Amino acid sequence: MKFRCQENPNFQDDRTLEIWKICERLRSSLDPSEIIDLRNSFQGFDRCSSGFIQGHEFARILNCCLRKPLCCDVICRLAEYFSTPDFGGVAYGQFLDIITKEDESCDAKQEKYSLSSAEHRRLALVLMSIAKTLRFREQILRPYFEEYERIAGNVGCVTYAYFKRVLYFLGVTLGRSEWELLAKRFMVHHCKLDYEAFVEEIDQLLRYLDTQGPVKREEDEEVPLKVIIAELPKVDRSEVGIVNLEDVFEKTTTCHPCVSQAREDRSFHILMDHIQKHVWKNRIRIREFFDQYDLLCCGWLSRTQFIRSMDAMGLSGLYKFPMTDCEIKLVCDHYKDPRNANRIQWVCFTDDVDRVFAEKDVAKGVCQPCDGEHVSDDVPVEKKVCAHKERDLAAEVIQLIRTLVSSRRILIEPVFRDFDPHCNGHITRGQVGEALAMVGISITEEQKYALDKRFSDDFGFNYTRFLKEVDPSPCVPSAYETIQRKAAAHNRKVEATSHHHETDIVRILAKIKGQVIRKKVRIVDFMRGFDSLNHARITRDQFERGLATAKIELTSTEVRTVADMFRTPLQDTVDYRKFCDTIAEIDYQCNLEKAPLLVPLQHFTSEDGPHNHLNFEERTIVSRTLQKLARYADVVSNLSSPLKDFDRNQLGIVNKNQLIRALAMRDLHTAISSREFEVLCKCFGVNIGCRREINYRALLAALDYLYANRHNHPF
Template sequence: MHCKQIKLGDVWRTCNKIRAAIFRMGINLSEYFKPLDPNGNCLISESQFISVVHGQLGGTIGLSEQEVAELADYFRVPDGRIYYTQLCDVINDSVPNFSENSDITTGLEWNDPLHTNRLSISEERRLCLLITKIASLVNMKKMILRPYFQDYELVSKNNGTITIAHFARILAYLNILISPDDFNILVKKYLKDSYTLNYVAFIHAIDQVIEYLDKHGIMDLSGDFMAVFPGRIINAELPKLPRPEIGKISAARLFGKQNIFHPALEDPKKMEHILTTLSMIQEHVLRNRLRVHVFFRHFDLLNSGRITVDQFHRGLDALALSGKQRFFLSLPDVEAVINQYRDPCDPTRVCWRTFEDDIDHVFTVKELEKTPTLKVDPPPKEVRDLPKLGGKNWQLVNTEHRNLCEDAVYKVKQKIINRRILLKPVFKDFDKHNNGHVSRNQMRQALNSNGILLSDDELFALEERFNNDMGFNYFWFLREVEPKPSDEPLYVGFLKDMKRLNSEQPTKPASRQEKDIVQIMAKIKGKVVRERIRVLEFMRNFDRCNQQVISREDFRRGLLTCRFELTCNEMETLIDVFASPLRRECVDYRRFCDVVEEAFTQPCLEKTPLIIPVQHVPTTDCEKNFLNFEERLVLGVAMQKLSKKPDLQMNLSSILTDFDKTKCGTVTRTNFLKAITLRGMYNLISNNEFDVICKCFGFERGMHDEVDYRAFLKALDILYATDKYNPF
């Protein structure tokens, strides 16, 4: 047990605390001790001394248990009693008589402004961690604590002390959130006069911690701890109890090491026995889908993770008897499991939580969220390859018996292939419980009824291989003797097609148009004007720290979200143009958004109020509307023919408007042909000229191409007006 060395300064501070209290209240300390000493020996027992100082005068003086214990140790005589008259002399004789000038005395002359109560070693450790945590928070937020406490002191005139309630309100106002236990430790340390707290000492302790951290370079520029040595940073939260037994089962299985509870256990047979027993329990839990904690948690009322040996034995028996197929555990198996998971601190208890964690590994891995890239393939290989109870290890069987069994299996397989025999229905008739097992006689009847005749030695070899405690496992037998179908599954071809479609396309070299930033911005501005898209709303979500730049991957995601239908090469061109000059791995999305917004208005118009902004007019031209030189000549001739009469005479717009039910400005090619045919205009042009007109004024609507009749009529009106007013 650790003992704290008594310091004279600590005892002197305690005496000053008692002296200040009795001077304020007018208490004679010896009057409380004399009734307990009827013989006048100047000595009393330790229990009597504690009853007076901590019991009768505890509310007045306000000493902690540690201070009372140190005071008793200091004034104790060799026989164990307390020399109380010496304490009274130290307290009363050093008090001067201020009766003549009592108006200028307050009783606080003996108080140390930095006086604090003493705590035990464990409590002092928790207090140091808590003060360090609060100091780091105060330093990180750049807070000054003293004004918050002095505001209350200016009103109450408490000379460096405040009430407990006000101390709690100040901490809550400063967002210094601590648990009730930590707050009780603070009160116990800085309590003064039983109802106030010495905030001066509290602030002084925080300032000392901050000064120490800054001096030794533990704080960074932001005021937080530097993570130079991970795992060594002071934290106010106490760590959990160590769990040295976790993971030792799998480590022992893989590397042959012994477990944490039995370092002296060096017998490989015993180690193999416990590993086999645990694998059998895992296989039983997996087959019946059991929850291990259901059988043990009602014994652990305090949720400590440890129960007695008898309780663990009862829970293990209940686990083995649960499920459709019961599992038998012998007494040596149970004792081996109990010895494996016995509590190293208390041999009468067993760590059932550790046992549950090891058994649940058959389903998944604990804390899988911490390692998202880990691939889990339950159950483990040891459980999958675990032999059935009652069966023999086929690798250890005599070679002669193994060869005889292989010959028998080959003979049965050849007869099944040649005669087209189905053995599974015959075995299913004998298997009433549908557990995949039949008896030995039923196995012989199934083979004899289908004309498969084997010798007694061959039948015994088959039984030796496929038998276990439940009978003859005909599932394993049929898996060996029945021919495997060679038909390819239907999903194989579909899977290949899906992989081919979802595979990454090879990157094509960038064309001239994909490198032209003017055409790319015109494409984006046209999309923005037509669909009224605000690009900044899609890009701003990726800039969480408001740095005005985002990464290249986030910029690509934002462009895909806007649905600009850009190719990979066009995105790379935009990234290269709008890359941040100071951070080449990021993109200046603000500059990109400002350039796109120029399609609607011009920036900084407040500086030039006379400028009238011109909105961007998007074009509907695309690669499908592109006409070469010959096609443009054909189009010019056809349009000259059709523009001889104005629309007021031909009234072509009314027919096209009737065909446009949705009033979107486009009609199908068939309706366009009907309209110009009704007005007699189709006879003026050839089929080739009609195709060129449809290609020139084509517009992609949904999944098919239509004709923009409004642009067609506008072009006819322009040609008619130009030809009418042409003097030549």
């Protein structure tokens, strides 16, 4: 039902125009769910399904079911306009049609034709495949849909499930995306498919195929596919890589790899020279990239594995050394196996590339670096001249901008950062001019083009490199580097004040042996972890780290002295196994099978240090003093009893006063002089904290030893 004001906008009827405005207002305010509820409410009062209800029922529904109820005057006008005096009721069906029919028709029309150009092409391929399948099997679509129409009463429409079931029964199976295309093209009323339009298009395609001739059933191309999938053919873009866009547009305003003209493929010899230069410059061990795929060490790989190894090595379009597909194919064809084209002899390839370091099978090979002089340059002379001009112009622009930034004290970096919210380091070419204009720097289009040529890549304008040249930040050393320099200076100062006894290897080894006995550690267990190849040698840093892990307390000079003593002859490493065998003499003596008459000696630890170092005169005095006191050893004088009384904590140490008192209690203080007593205290003295004590247990052990061997020492 349509109003006259809809057909003719100049129609002058106040009543019809007013009712039309009310219906338009209701159409814009009602949701689809509210329209469904309104229809169900009307049908609930229409028991006979006549499409008419009483006026008071119509007014009650509009007053109760709407979210924004209408006033009584508007409801009375609607009821009066849609009332039919013949049947004595209100035609609610016409009222609902006016509110909903136009929207449904518009939505269906939009849904029906809202396809892109690519989707139209794919849909055409799907329909052609369906038509070929039906023509090959000599089947007709229309009877299957007409049967459903007679039962359901739908005019030209079927449900989505029935539509899919009919095509499956006819042997037409589509992919998921193809089903979505058909539904998008032929769907009406949001839930049904217009089979009339579908059958009409299929009939047109069948008539077209009939004009092409009969079906050739003996050919495999005419046999329909099991699953119909629409794949668009690739568009032939022969102009890409041939036509230079800079010659067409004079200046490039976009950032894309296809904008630049593709270079010509290099020959095999030039390509190998460039690969050798890349390997030499980056110090790449290319054999390691191929060994992981050649598990059987047969010397060949498949073509895909060879290309994958080259990609991992950096020989591809994504890394520093770009290679085209034709160049990669050229290398593969040159090193392919003559008996099998799918195999690549990677050993020959690595041998040819490694010649840049040394010749193979030469005992004393001379390093032959690839300096790049013999590598040919494929750039024409005109391109070189243009590149030099652009480079010089870009250098002038950079110098100009650097001068303006330094003289005006411009903070140029925050402006570029504002255009890069994701911190990618790149912005568009148009944003470069905007950023420079915001800081008050104006450049010409030619200068901007030169900057684009120098700082632009596949991602855009690299403003981070641009800022490093325009506004270089001062080199401020980090706090970590400062601390490292101070520590190195302090270590050099400490090393300069080292004592002479820190270079005595005998004293150092005795000190290490004493710590090993007291702490009961095996140094070889801490050194072996650094020797993963079991070569019995480690670096100096690893040697020092192993001693520190074993809690061996040595100064840096002492560690250096030991490392120099056990240094390997050919390399600057330490033979830790020889060092550990030397320290292990405290428990056993190595290579006794070669000297069967040699008697091993037991090692006794000493507390020797700078505080108790004795010269020849002092050693003579101590020897004479011990010979005097040995006549009155603990067995004779019981000297240990008073000393133990003074040692309440049983530490084995006493001070000088307690020692002289213990000697006085046994009348031994008169046997030695004061000079002899001082030298004796120095010989058996130990440092405990900040004071000097005497190890009386060592003194008693020495007296007992001399007393037991008194017959061998009559003096």
